[in-house]
């Protein structure tokens with residue numbers, strides 16, 4: 277039992293007992309099961325919206341309607357599982373229906389929306405500046421540079437008369453799509469150790485002008501309680517976002533084969549791939565990604581341009597389909613996104629056990645630093 281507690285994470289008027297945010301993971305990796313379990317234990321659970329409509333039987337008839345229907349159901353279920361805990365929603369800016377998904381999140385009882393894969397410089401359609409100012413849901417962009425953070429906050433302050441409620445800084449060690457050019461991924465100048473303090477500093481004028489705290493949440497490559505301590509102590513973060521570790525949990529919504537791929541993955545088996553959405557992504561090496569890298573086209577029919585900037589004409593594969601197939605357990609027929617630490621996963625555990633391990637690692641790091 278830990279006696280030294282991690283600090284709480286406050287986002288505007290919300291408080292998470294544990295400063296750990298489970299990052300949204302599509303397609304179908306973090307839904308209500310995982311998000312609800314993390315929220316129940318005092319962290320912030322996040323439902324990923326990418327491809328969420330695939331849960332609905334008549335998905336193909338009207339993809340956007342299916343996405344929004346499925347999201348409302350998943351939020352309701354996660355809130356029920358959480359017993360009053362904090363449930364977030366991850367919406368990629370690149371999704372064709374991102375505005376509608378924000379409105380569904382606001383209207384269905386989610387607490388926070390994490391906006392990723394782009395600069396959120398527009399309001400959801402049909403929402404006035406005044407309504408947007410008074411949104412109940414907390415708005416949190418996920419960015420990869422202090423420049424992007426400054427740009428978003430300046431734009432919101434000027435055009436929306438409000439600023440986001442917190443910011444996630446995701447570094448290049450993260451799983452999923454990553455917001456860096458390939459040559460920058462291993463450059464120490466782009467590490468979270470450099471990026472997070474720069475964003476904390478960039479937030480000072482906004483904190484002073486708006487008279488509110490702007491928590492900065494570090495993401496990408498955080499694996500242990502000791503890492504969480506480092507994020508607080510040396511990066512000045514107020515919280516952490518973790519994805520990879522939550523994949524290897526009983527409650528994760530992916531097929532057991534997906535979780536087992538993490539357990540089986542060895543050091544040196546992670547690859548940076550070119551995703552048709554125009555960003556690099558990190559995934560576990562398999563036949564599928566070798567084939568694509570060797571120029572083999574994977575047949576697909578695009579039913580709906582789910583990602584606005586997807587290069588459908590020239591894409592060698594459909595990323596949404598490849599991620600869905602992996603999430604369903606067809607490990608050689610899809611793409612298994614994973615963070616740079618996935619090879620360290622050696623077993624699958626309950627969310628509670630994982631969080632207890634993180635708390636105890638944090639406590640040991642505090643003791644080691646103070647004795």
Ligand SMILES: Cc1cc2nc3c(=O)[nH]c(=O)nc-3n(C[C@H](O)[C@H](O)[C@H](O)COP(=O)(O)O)c2cc1C
Nearest residue numbers: 299300301302392450451452496497518519520615
């Ligand atoms: C399997 C997987 C899928 C992901 N999908 C998304 C996504 O749909 N949207 C998003 O913003 N981030 C996505 N991410 C990134 C996570 O939300 C989180 O920021 C990241 O995993 C943190 O780094 P870590 O994996 O090293 O802990 C994904 C990550 C993984 C591992």
